[in-house]
Amino acid sequence: MAKRILVVEDNELxxxxxxxxxxxxxxxxxxxxxxxxAVERAREVKPELIIMDIQMPHVTGYELILALKADEELRxxxxxxxxxYAGREDEERIRTAGAAAYVSKPISLMRFMDAVNALx
Numbered sequence: 064m065a066k067r068i069l070v071v072e073d074n075e076l077x078x079x080x081x082x083x084x085x086x087x088x089x090x091x092x093x094x095x096x097x098x099x100x101a102v103e104r105a106r107e108v109k110p111e112l113i114i115m116d117i118q119m120p121h122v123t124g125y126e127l128i129l130a131l132k133a134d135e136e137l138r139x140x141x142x143x144x145x146x147x148y149a150g151r152e153d154e155e156r157i158r159t160a161g162a163a164a165y166v167s168k169p170i171s172l173m174r175f176m177d178a179v180n181a182l183x
Contacts, residue, residue: 066183069110071095071127072145073119077168081114081145081175088176098122102130105137112182117146117157125160132161141182145170 068090072078075096082092093108095101098119105113113131117124124144131137141163146153154165164178 065089065091066112067091067093067108067110068179068183069093069095069101069105069108069113071098071101071113071119071124072116073098074116077116077145084172084175085179088179090179098124098127101127102134102137105131105140110140112179113140113142114179115142115144115162117144125157128157128160128162143178143182145175 068085070078070081070092072081073096078094078096082094085092093104093110095104099121115124115127128142131142142161143164143166144157144162145166145168147168157165163182166175166178
């Protein structure tokens with residue numbers, strides 16, 4: 064059975080790219096355009112991995128990672144942060160919040176898939 068991945072990304076082009084890439088590698092990609100829906104969708108979908116954009120309107124990926132890791136039902140799901148932040152301190156802050164992996168934009172498709180496969 065194909066593994067489910069929740070993709071939380073507000074940029075339509077990035078969302079399509081990530082979902083198409085995952086589907087091409089036989090994953091079931093579940094898109095979420097609005098971060099405010101991410102936690103509820105994670106409960107519904109029960110994904111094996113969550114790919115999380117960090118810079119989003121309304122609620123940041125950083126805040127969502129903290130919320131996911133504080134939730135008894137969702138805390139064990141690995142989170143892969145995908146962000147345009149590139150500073151060392153940003154990566155440390157995001158990993159400390161609970162992200163299992165950190166991929167900077169613009170993404171390398173091979174690095175992106177290597178990170179996904181390492182977490183599933």
